[in-house]
Amino acid sequence: MSIPSKEEMTPLKIDQLRSVYDMLSLKGRTAFVTGAAGGIGRSCAAAMAEAGANIIFADLSVTAEKLAENARAIGERYNAKVAFVTGDVSKEDDVRRMYAEAAGMFGSIDIVFSNAGISVPNDNGANIKLADWQRILDVNLTGMMLVDSVGANLMRDQGHGGTIVNTASMSGHIINRRPREAMSEHMMGYAATKAAVLHLTKSIAVNYVEYGIRCNSISPGIVVSGLHDKMDPNRLEGIKAHIPMNRFGTLDEIVGVVLFLASDLSSYVTGTDILVDGGATIW
Numbered sequence: 001m002s003i004p005s006k007e008e009m010t011p012l013k014i015d016q017l018r019s020v021y022d023m024l025s026l027k028g029r030t031a032f033v034t035g036a037a038g039g040i041g042r043s044c045a046a047a048m049a050e051a052g053a054n055i056i057f058a059d060l061s062v063t064a065e066k067l068a069e070n071a072r073a074i075g076e077r078y079n080a081k082v083a084f085v086t087g088d089v090s091k092e093d094d095v096r097r098m099y100a101e102a103a104g105m106f107g108s109i110d111i112v113f114s115n116a117g118i119s120v121p122n123d124n125g126a127n128i129k130l131a132d133w134q135r136i137l138d139v140n141l142t143g144m145m146l147v148d149s150v151g152a153n154l155m156r157d158q159g160h161g162g163t164i165v166n167t168a169s170m171s172g173h174i175i176n177r178r179p180r181e182a183m184s185e186h187m188m189g190y191a192a193t194k195a196a197v198l199h200l201t202k203s204i205a206v207n208y209v210e211y212g213i214r215c216n217s218i219s220p221g222i223v224v225s226g227l228h229d230k231m232d233p234n235r236l237e238g239i240k241a242h243i244p245m246n247r248f249g250t251l252d253e254i255v256g257v258v259l260f261l262a263s264d265l266s267s268y269v270t271g272t273d274i275l276v277d278g279g280a281t282i283w
């Protein structure tokens with residue numbers, strides 16, 4: 001380990017501090033966003049485009065129409081260079097192909113927002129089917145690992161640093177609190193995979209730190225987005241009572257932490273997680 005130089009140990013003077021707007025800017029960078037046909041992917045892609053990034057929208061081929069529309073609308077609104085690729089994050093060949101297509105179109109990839117995720121029916125100890133358990137592991141954990149490691153290897157081979165932001169969940173920190181009559185809806189496989197994402201994030205952070213690649217995660221609470229489309233609104237009301245802010249989050253309220261973690265504002269942050277949950281995990 002080298003001894004820090006005198007300059008490194010000398011605190012910056014006020015006129016040497018960088019502008020926070022410059023540090024927030026993603027100008028000239030390209031972000032690869034999975035789950036980009038969905039709510040959180042779309043809103044965070046828009047925020048990164050507004051901050052100056054080119055965006056590659058990635059999602060399942062069944063979403064191609066929505067994906068193309070998101071890419072078009074966001075590209076137009078922010079005058080950003082955009083493209084979309086389709087594939088399944090749980091399949092290694094698909095992930096490699098999507099990155100190869102993205103690199104072919106944009107050259108360098110600098111930011112990965114690994115955000116694709118699913119929930120499955122009857123996700124509790126008593127009722128979950130093995131096929132559903134396997135599927136949620138495949139997408140939420142193996143898919144996250146593939147998108148992170150193939151993306152990090154690409155950035156390493158391109159010879160520059162980068163940032164990876166994973167979407168975990170408050171369910172990775174707690175077992176979702178449910179009204180007593182709905183205890184069986186606590187989400188077992190979802191919680192297990194999201195807890196694993198927190199540890200995967202730390203592991204990727206350590207494995208790639210020498211290449212200047214940072215890896216962090218975000219843990220949203222309940223955000224009004226696609227994932228809850230099929231949930232009974234009465235159940236959602238019951239869950240709201242357990243959130244100190246007494247409301248759900250909006251897509252606008254997720255983008256700030258993702259932008260922070262994607263940008264140079266967080267240049268000394270790696271292997272950590274930021275909860276965005278209206279205080280739900282306080283108790």
Ligand SMILES: NC(=O)c1ccc[n+]([C@@H]2O[C@H](COP(=O)([O-])OP(=O)(O)OC[C@H]3O[C@@H](n4cnc5c(N)ncnc54)[C@H](O)[C@@H]3O)[C@@H](O)[C@H]2O)c1
Nearest residue numbers: 035037038039040088089116117169220222223225226227
């Ligand atoms: N909305 C919430 O309240 C909330 C809370 C905590 C965490 N999250 C997480 O945020 C992420 C985004 O969720 P969202 O709310 O935007 O949901 P969403 O359903 O709107 O978006 C998820 C997207 O992931 C895509 N996807 C699913 N499986 C895929 C696969 N195998 N390969 C590629 N793409 C796939 C879907 O097609 C969809 O477009 C997920 O990881 C979710 O677990 C959401």
